[in-house]
Every structure is written in structure tokens, then in C-alpha cells.
Amino acid sequence: xxxxxxxxxxxxxxxxxxxxxxxVGRALPxxxxxxxxxxxxxxxxxxxxxxxxxxxxxxxxxxxxxxxxRWHFWLLLTQCMxxxxxxxxxxxxxxxxxxxxxxxxxxxxxxxxxxTATACAVITQKLGGDSSTTTTYTLFINLAVAVxxxxxxxxxxxxxxxxxxxxxxxxxxxxFPLLIFPLLLAWATRYFLPRLHKMILSVRxxxxxxxxxxxAIAIAITCRALxxxxxxxxxxxxxxxxxxxxxxxxxxxxKWVGGKYHQTIEAGQAMGQKNTIFMIWLGYTYLSxxxxxxxxxxxxxxxxVNSYQLYKKRH
Numbered sequence: 213x214x215x216x217x218x219x220x221x222x223x224x225x226x227x228x229x230x231x232x233x234x235x236v237g238r239a240l241p242x243x244x245x246x247x248x249x250x251x252x253x254x255x256x257x258x259x260x261x262x263x264x265x266x267x268x269x270x271x272x273x274x275x276x277x278x279x280x281x282r283w284h285f286w287l288l289l290t291q292c293m294x295x296x297x298x299x300x301x302x303x304x305x306x307x308x309x310x311x312x313x314x315x316x317x318x319x320x321x322x323x324x325x326x327x328t329a330t331a332c333a334v335i336t337q338k339l340g341g342d343s344s345t346t347t348t349y350t351l352f353i354n355l356a357v358a359v360x361x362x363x364x365x366x367x368x369x370x371x372x373x374x375x376x377x378x379x380x381x382x383x384x385x386x387x388f389p390l391l392i393f394p395l396l397l398a399w400a401t402r403y404f405l406p407r408l409h410k411m412i413l414s415v416r417x418x419x420x421x422x423x424x425x426x427x428a429i430a431i432a433i434t435c436r437a438l439x440x441x442x443x444x445x446x447x448x449x450x451x452x453x454x455x456x457x458x459x460x461x462x463x464x465x466x467k468w469v470g471g472k473y474h475q476t477i478e479a480g481q482a483m484g485q486k487n488t489i490f491m492i493w494l495g496y497t498y499l500s501x502x503x504x505x506x507x508x509x510x511x512x513x514x515x516x517v518n519s520y521q522l523y524k525k526r527h
Contacts, residue, residue: 223519226424227512230431237432238439251436258429258489262331263394265422269333269343270398271412277344283469283479284349290465291353291483292360295325299364315447318495318503319454323510324462325361326491327353331426332481334419335518339525341477347395349482354391358384365498383494427515430489434508437492447502452509459484459513485514 237250298321302314328350333343362379401409412418438448463484470479491507 221519221523222420222424223427223515223522226427227431227515230428231435233428234432234435234439254429254433258426258433261422261426261429262489265331265334265419265426266391266394267398267401268412268415268419268422269331269337270347270395271401271409272337273333273344273347273395273398274402275399277342278348280348280352281345281473281475283473283475284345284352284482286469287349287466287479287483288352288356290469291324292356295321295360296364298324299367302368313450315500315503316450316454318499319451319506319509320458322491322495322499322503322506323455323458323486325357326486326488326494326507326510327357328482329485329487329514331423332485334423335485336478336481338417338420339477339481339521341481342475343478345475345478346482349478350391353482354388358388361494361498368499427511430511431508434492434505434511437505437508448505451503451506455506455509456513459510459517463514463517484517486510488514 237247242250298317302317302321328346332346332350336343336346358380361383362377365379401412463480466483467476467480469483470476473479486507488507488511491510492504495504495506
């Protein structure tokens with residue numbers, strides 16, 4: 213009974229384990245040096261897990277199936293237009309708004325422009341969708357973010373002498389290595405190491421289980437960021453509300469657009485599931501340390517939505 217419950221509700225269980233791990237780790241009598249070393253190991257382990265997880269997921273993606281779809285265009289247009297509008301609104305009211313209003317807008321801004329999660333293909337496969345179309349959209353939106361973010365973010369958060377090209381390459385270094393490299397390696401495995409490719413495909417849900425471990429680590433890091441943020445309740449509530457609102461809107465809108473092209477699951481996941489690790493970095497680098505917690509809150513919301521969708525699929 214317990215094993216079945218854990219299997220059916222693996223995403224909430226993973227998030228709970230991550231939060232509990234941070235609480236217990238903080239309570240243990242480790243020295244500051246030991247805690248720093250643990251954080252270094254966790255920081256190193258997370259991208260490795262994500263790389264292996266994506267490699268396993270991309271092994272299931274046939275490069276011949278990766279082609280543009282019409283819903284790709286509509287989702288890209290929507291995300292870019294809302295992001296530009298949010299930046300202009302923030303520039304106008306930044307000087308007169310209360311702190312919680314600024315954090316609310318920052319949460320909206322980060323939630324809409326953050327590119328699709330690299331784990332999107334994993335969840336799409338689990339829900340029975342076509343992961344090749346979501347992988348294609350993930351490539352498109354990451355490229356769009358690398359171009360539009362350096363153009364608009366300086367309007368609300370000047371970065372000194374940082375030029376567009378410097379910001380473009382800085383963002384590209386954050387979003388592309390963990391997306392392009394595992395994809396190319398998976399395709400090389402498919403064509404040059406067919407036995408290894410077949411063996412990887414034979415291990416059912418391997419990428420999903422790796423994602424559960426990466427998710428627990430991400431939640432633990434989020435708890436740490438919240439603990440050290442020195443934020444007021446109003447500020448935290450504003451960011452949590454903004455990310456929840458945008459999470460629900462993007463899942464619903466993506467499903468609505470995808471439904472017109474018979475790809476409801478794929479479009480919903482492509483727009484609703486976000487690369488929250490990148491969102492945390494983007495907020496901390498360009499906006500404020502507190503706005504970086506938007507990635508943590510969004511991670512909670514989109515995994516709750518995915519848990520519900522997995523529940524509906526089981527029934």
C-alpha cells in the first residue's frame with residue numbers, strides 16, 4: 213500500500229523529501245565548513261543528474277520527428293509579448309510601487325519568460341504525449357529567451373557596461389549546455405551505438421526516476437534560498453501568488469492552443485513546465501535575490517499540476 217502510494221504520488225513525495233532533507237540538514241550539528249562542502253556536492257550533483265536524465269529522455273526522441281508546428285509559433289509569440297509588456301509596466305511603476313507590487317511583477321515576468329524545462333520531455337512521455345514536439349519547442353524558446361532577455365531586462369535592471377552580446381552569451385551558457393549536449397549525445401548513441409541505445413530504452417521510466425532525485429535537490433535549494441532571503445510575508449505571498457497565477461494560465465493556455473492542433477499534452481507541458489533552475493539564476497542575476505525564489509515557488513506549482521495530470525491519466 214505504501215509503495216503504491218509513493219509510486220502514484222512520486223512528485224509530491226519527492227518535493228516533501230527535498231524540503232525535509234533541508235530542515236533536517238540544517239538542524240544537524242554540522243560545522244559551517246561541512247555545510248559548505250555539502251552544498252558544493254549538491255551543486256555539482258544537480259547538473260550531472262539533469263544531464264543524464266535528459267540523455268535518457270532524448271534517446272527516445274527520433275531526430276526525424278523534430279519539426280516545427282503551428283502551435284510553436286503561437287506559444288512563442290504569446291510568451292514574448294507578455295514578457296515585453298511586463299518589462300514596460302515594471303519600468304513605468306517601479307519608482308512609485310510598493311515593494312510587494314514590484315515583487316509580484318517580477319514573479320510574473322520571470323514566470324512567463326523562463327524557457328521550457330529540460331525535463332519537459334520526461335513528463336510528456338509519462339503522460340503519453342509526443343516528446344519530440346516538446347523538445348523542438350524547448351530549443352526554440354531557449355533561443356528566443358537568449359535574444360529577448362538581454363534586450364528587455366536592462367530596461368528595468370541596468371547592468372552597467374554589460375552589452376547585449378555579453379548578456380546573450382552569458383544566458384546561452386546557462387541554457388544550452390544542458391540542452392544541446394545531451395541531445396547530440398543521445399542521437400550519436402542512436403546511430404553509432406545501437407546496442408547501448410536499445411539497453412537504455414529497455415529500462416522503463418529511468419529518466420523519470422532521475423528527475424525525482426533532481427527535483428528533491430531543487431526543492432532543498434529553494435528552501436535554503438527562502439530561509440536566507442530575509443523577506444517579509446507580503447513579499448513572499450506576492451511572489452507565490454504571481455507564480456501560481458502564471459503557472460495555471462500557461463498550462464491552460466498551452467492546452468487550449470495545443471487542442472486546436474490535436475497536441476494538448478505537448479503544448480500544455482511546453483508552456484507550463486519551466487526551467488526553474490534558470491529562473492532562479494535569472495532573478496538573482498538581473499532582478500533581486502528575493503525574486504529568485506520565484507523559481508522555487510513555480511517548481512512547486514508546476515509539479516503539483518503535473519501530479520494531478522498523472523493522477524488523471526492513471527484513472
